[in-house]
Amino acid sequence: MAAGGRFFCTAGRGLEPFLAREVRARLGATEVDYVSGKVFFTADAEPSELKKIKSGERLFLLIKKHGPLPVSGNKGKMLHEIRSLVIQEPKDCLDVIATWKNLHGCEEKKDGVSQENPSPCKRKSEEEMNVVTKRQKTEQVREIVSEERQAGAGENGIVPDRKSGEEGQTETKASLEDSSKSSGENPVENEKHSFSFRVSCRCSGAIAKILTSQEIGRAIGIALMKQFRWRADLRNPDLEIFVHLNDIHSVVGIPLFRLPLANREYIKTAGLRSTIAWAMASLAEISAGDFVLDPMCGLGTILLEAATEWPEACYWGTDISDSQLEGADVNIKTAGLMDKIELLKASVKALPLPSESFDVVISDIPFGKKFKITKDVRFLPDILQEMERILRVGGTIVLLLSQDLRKRMDSITKSAEDKSPNAISDGAGETTAVETSSSDGNSSSVVKGVEEPFLGSKQMCFGSLVSDGIYEVSLGKTVAFIYKYRKISAAGN
Numbered sequence: 001m002a003a004g005g006r007f008f009c010t011a012g013r014g015l016e017p018f019l020a021r022e023v024r025a026r027l028g029a030t031e032v033d034y035v036s037g038k039v040f041f042t043a044d045a046e047p048s049e050l051k052k053i054k055s056g057e058r059l060f061l062l063i064k065k066h067g068p069l070p071v072s073g074n075k076g077k078m079l080h081e082i083r084s085l086v087i088q089e090p091k092d093c094l095d096v097i098a099t100w101k102n103l104h105g106c107e108e109k110k111d112g113v114s115q116e117n118p119s120p121c122k123r124k125s126e127e128e129m130n131v132v133t134k135r136q137k138t139e140q141v142r143e144i145v146s147e148e149r150q151a152g153a154g155e156n157g158i159v160p161d162r163k164s165g166e167e168g169q170t171e172t173k174a175s176l177e178d179s180s181k182s183s184g185e186n187p188v189e190n191e192k193h194s195f196s197f198r199v200s201c202r203c204s205g206a207i208a209k210i211l212t213s214q215e216i217g218r219a220i221g222i223a224l225m226k227q228f229r230w231r232a233d234l235r236n237p238d239l240e241i242f243v244h245l246n247d248i249h250s251v252v253g254i255p256l257f258r259l260p261l262a263n264r265e266y267i268k269t270a271g272l273r274s275t276i277a278w279a280m281a282s283l284a285e286i287s288a289g290d291f292v293l294d295p296m297c298g299l300g301t302i303l304l305e306a307a308t309e310w311p312e313a314c315y316w317g318t319d320i321s322d323s324q325l326e327g328a329d330v331n332i333k334t335a336g337l338m339d340k341i342e343l344l345k346a347s348v349k350a351l352p353l354p355s356e357s358f359d360v361v362i363s364d365i366p367f368g369k370k371f372k373i374t375k376d377v378r379f380l381p382d383i384l385q386e387m388e389r390i391l392r393v394g395g396t397i398v399l400l401l402s403q404d405l406r407k408r409m410d411s412i413t414k415s416a417e418d419k420s421p422n423a424i425s426d427g428a429g430e431t432t433a434v435e436t437s438s439s440d441g442n443s444s445s446v447v448k449g450v451e452e453p454f455l456g457s458k459q460m461c462f463g464s465l466v467s468d469g470i471y472e473v474s475l476g477k478t479v480a481f482i483y484k485y486r487k488i489s490a491a492g493n
C-alpha cells in the first residue's frame with residue numbers, strides 16, 4: 001500500500017523545472033514548488049514508483065522547510081533557533097519518521113530482504129550477528145559516507161571543501177557519540193522505544209560565516225537525543241537526519257534511498273550525466289513508432305535513457321569512434337535493449353541515411369576533453385544541415401551545446417535570419433527565464449524553464465529549422481545549453 005508524504009528532491013542547476021514537471025506527470029504530485037537545486041512536492045507513491053524519478057539526484061522525506069534563519073553575532077541565540085527548527089514540533093517529526101518506516105517496510109516486503117538497518121524492536125538481534133554480516137555493514141557505511149560527499153556536488157554543482165564540509169561533518173558525528181555516552185541517559189533502556197541516528201549537516205552563505213557544520217550538527221544531535229531519547233550511532237544508524245542551511249531556506253529531511261536516483265543500474269559505463277540525457281529526451285516528445293537518431297551517440301547514454309522511458313520507438317545511434325561504439329554496445333547489452341537500439345559507424349557530416357527518415361534527432365555535440373569538435377566549430381553548419389536533411393517535416397532536433405558552440409549556433413541562426421526577409425511567427429516560444437536564488441544566497445542565477453513558454457513574435461531559424469526553446473543546465477563546473485528545434489518545411493524550402 002502506498003504511503004503519502006511530503007518530499008524534496010535535489011536536482012542539477014537548470015533541471016528543477018524538468019523535475020517539477022516530471023513528478024507531476026509520473027507521481028501525480030501536488031504542491032510542487034522549487035528553488036535552486038531542490039524541488040518540493042507531495043505525493044502518495046510506493047518506493048518502487050519514487051525510484052523511477054529520472055531527472056532528480058537524491059530523494060528525501062521532508063521534516064521541515066523554513067525560511068533562512070536570522071544571523072547575528074550571538075552564537076547561543078542562533079544555535080537555539082536551529083534546535084527549535086528541528087524539535088519545535090515533535091509530533092510532525094515523528095509523523096514523518098512513521099512515514100519513513102512505512103516506506104521502508106514496503107520496500108523490504110517487495111525486495112524480500114531486510115534493509116541494512118534493522119527496525120528498533122529487533123535491535124537485540126544485533127548481538128548475534130556474525131563477522132561476515134558486520135563486514136558487509138561496514139562496507140555499506142563507507143558507501144553512505146562517500147555518497148553524502150557526492151550529494152554536496154549534486155546540489156551545489158561543486159565538491160564541498162574538505163576542511164569546512166567533510167572534516168566538520170566527521171567531528172560533529174564523533175562529538176555526538178561522546179555526548180550520547182555521557183548524557184546521563186541509559187542507552188540500553190532507551191533501545192526499547194527509540195533507535196539510533198546520525199546528523200549530516202551542510203551550511204552555506206551568511207550562517208556558515210558564524211557557525212561551523214560541527215557546531216550545528218552537534219547542537220541538533222544533542223537536541224534530538226534529549227527530545228526523543230535517541231542514540232547517536234555514526235557507523236550503523238537506523239536513520240540519517242539531513243540538515244541544509246543557507247541564505248534561501250532551512251531544510252531538514254531524511255534520505256529515502258541509500259544510492260542517488262541518478263545512479264542507473266542499466267548503464268555500465270557512464271557518459272553524459274543521466275539526468276541531462278533524460279531531460280533532453282523528454283524535450284524531444286518521443287511517440288510510439290517514432291524513429292529516433294543520435295548521430296554522435298558516444299556511449300549511448302541518451303539512447304539508453306530514451307529507450308528505457310519510451311520503449312515503443314525505434315532508436316539508432318551513429319558515431320565515428322570505434323571505442324565509443326564498443327562502449328555503447330556494452331551498455332545496450334547490459335540494459336537488455338539490443339532489440340531497441342541499432343548502432344552504425346558513420347560521420348555526422350555525411351550520414352548514410354535517407355532524407356526525411358527520422359522523427360527525432362537528439363545529440364550531445366561533444367565538447368569535453370577527450371572527444372570534442374570545438375576546434376572544428378566551423379563545421380557546425382554542415383552538421384546542422386545534415387541533421388535537417390534526415391529529419392521529417394514536423395520532426396524535432398534537441399542538441400546539447402557548450403558555451404562556445406552556443407555562440408556559434410547563435411551566429412549561424414542570426415545570419416540565416418538576416419538573409420530571410422520574413423520573420424517566422426507561430427505563437428510558440430523561444431525560451432523562458434525563471435529567476436531563482438542560488439544555494440549560496442545569490443539571486444543572479446537564471447534557470448531556463450519548461451513550464452510556460454514565452455509567446456514570442458519572432459523565432460531564430462536555420463533553413464527549415466525553427467527554434468523551440470533554449471535551456472541552460474549545469475554539468476558540474478561546466479555550463480551547457482539545450483537547444484530544441486522543429487522542422488517546419490522540407491529542406492531547401
